[in-house]
Amino acid sequence: MAEVVLTGLGKAYGDGTRAVTDLNLDIRDGEFLVLVGPSGCGKTTALRMIAGLEQITEGTIRIGEQVVNDVPSRDRDVAMVFQSYALYPHLNVYDNIAFGLTLRKLAKSEIDHRVREVAEVLELTEHLDRKPRNLSGGQRQRVAMGRAIVRAPQAFLMDEPLSNLDAKLRVQMRAQIARIQREIGVTTVYVTHDQTEAMTLGDRVAVMRRGVLQQVGPPQELYDRPVNLFVAGFIGSPGMNLVSARLEENDGRFWVSLNSDALLLPESVLRQRPALRQYVGRDVVVGIRPEDMEDTALADAREGEILHSVADLVEAMGSDVLVHFPVDVPPVVTDDTRELAQDAGTDDLPKTSKGTVLVGRFSPRTRIYEGQPVAAWVDTSRLHFFDPATGSSIWK
Ligand SMILES: Nc1ncnc2c1ncn2[C@@H]1O[C@H](COP(=O)(O)OP(=O)(O)OP(=O)(O)O)[C@@H](O)[C@H]1O
Numbered sequence: 001m002a003e004v005v006l007t008g009l010g011k012a013y014g015d016g017t018r019a020v021t022d023l024n025l026d027i028r029d030g031e032f033l034v035l036v037g038p039s040g041c042g043k044t045t046a047l048r049m050i051a052g053l054e055q056i057t058e059g060t061i062r063i064g065e066q067v068v069n070d071v072p073s074r075d076r077d078v079a080m081v082f083q084s085y086a087l088y089p090h091l092n093v094y095d096n097i098a099f100g101l102t103l104r105k106l107a108k109s110e111i112d113h114r115v116r117e118v119a120e121v122l123e124l125t126e127h128l129d130r131k132p133r134n135l136s137g138g139q140r141q142r143v144a145m146g147r148a149i150v151r152a153p154q155a156f157l158m159d160e161p162l163s164n165l166d167a168k169l170r171v172q173m174r175a176q177i178a179r180i181q182r183e184i185g186v187t188t189v190y191v192t193h194d195q196t197e198a199m200t201l202g203d204r205v206a207v208m209r210r211g212v213l214q215q216v217g218p219p220q221e222l223y224d225r226p227v228n229l230f231v232a233g234f235i236g237s238p239g240m241n242l243v244s245a246r247l248e249e250n251d252g253r254f255w256v257s258l259n260s261d262a263l264l265l266p267e268s269v270l271r272q273r274p275a276l277r278q279y280v281g282r283d284v285v286v287g288i289r290p291e292d293m294e295d296t297a298l299a300d301a302r303e304g305e306i307l308h309s310v311a312d313l314v315e316a317m318g319s320d321v322l323v324h325f326p327v328d329v330p331p332v333v334t335d336d337t338r339e340l341a342q343d344a345g346t347d348d349l350p351k352t353s354k355g356t357v358l359v360g361r362f363s364p365r366t367r368i369y370e371g372q373p374v375a376a377w378v379d380t381s382r383l384h385f386f387d388p389a390t391g392s393s394i395w396k
């Protein structure tokens with residue numbers, strides 16, 4: 001086990017493609033770090049550089065005490081699990097797991113001890129005699145992990161190991177991977193483009209965009225304090241609502257004007273984000289998480305906390321109700337939001353003549369129906385603010 005430290009890490013491919021730029025990450029001993037970001041942002045490239053499968057262009061990689069820039073892959077003592085895991089079809093589970101150890105000519109008793117221990121952790125003990133074709137997808141994936149674990153590597157590198165599994169199995173395996181990693185405590189770098197997977201698995205999550213690290217921190221910190229529009233829009237599902245609005249000062253009070261409605265900024269927000277005062281009279285990007293809204297009929301709403309509209313779409317999810325409604329302000333269109341929309345597969349942003357469509361996550365007790373008026377209470381103490389020009393979060 002060891003820490004993995006990336007300093008100024010960069011990669012330009014031979015054809016000139018810039019895949020990773022100045023990546024600095026300090027992955028602690030035993031930590032589960034998730035690298036997440038849209039397709040093509042450089043996750044696999046970063047992981048392959050750590051594994052020694054890709055030449056690095058700039059920077060250094062240290063594993064434990066050793067700078068491994070010039071250490072060949074097989075001597076780095078890291079184990080990789082990929083999305084496509086090839087098991088040997090003619091070998092049973094036991095021999096598949098033992099394969100690497102047999103190659104290394106370890107003593108039979110030592111191999112046996114390790115294989116059984118790993119099989120126990122992975123709940124594969126009763127399947128040790130089976131051939132891969134007689135295993136379920138999830139069991140096969142666990143055998144692939146077993147092969148990696150049994151080597152007791154310094155670090156685990158996983159590149160979207162669950163993306164070939166169906167949705168239900170993915171959720172099960174996600175929980176198992178988290179449990180196994182905690183049990184064996186091996187430093188793990190896990191790559192995914194799925195933000196839910198990132199949030200549920202990572203001790204810390206590192207969000208990348210176009211080869212550049214945007215933010216790294218515990219999942220809740222990324223969710224509550226995204227540093228920019230990109231992270232704000234990427235983390236969370238349904239995503240954070242983003243609207244352009246004008247910040248106005250009136251009688252010493254600060255208002256966010258959404259044309260037909262205005263939200264009153266609580267003192268607490270101004271204390272947390274003093275730099276907001278500099279935006280008076282200008283447009284800002286306002287972010288509202290869906291769960292920070294509620295049907296006014298079910299909330300204790302006061303002046304300056306309500307948005308009025310008509311419900312476009314009402315989706316009953318059981319545990320809550322997603323209410324879609326337009327507000328009379330233009331949608332936020334920046335480089336970030338364009339890329340996020342593309343990544344989500346909705347390459348054109350909602351350009352409705354009615355303005356921007358917001359999504360509120362209301363209690364299932366709401367009685368709002370499609371085509372009916374909506375009065376949405378907004379928890380104004382939890383609003384997010386971004387600079388429209390830079391996309392950076394507005395704090396100090
Ligand atoms: N061998 C290569 N030669 C040239 N460019 C490459 C090569 N491999 C990857 N790239 C480019 O480098 C960038 C980063 O690719 P990478 O595979 O690291 O992204 P990723 O985040 O893993 O994406 P995905 O989520 O689709 O797996 C992309 O623009 C990609 O097209």
Ligand SMILES: [Mg+2]
Nearest residue numbers: 043044045159
């Ligand atoms: Mg990849």
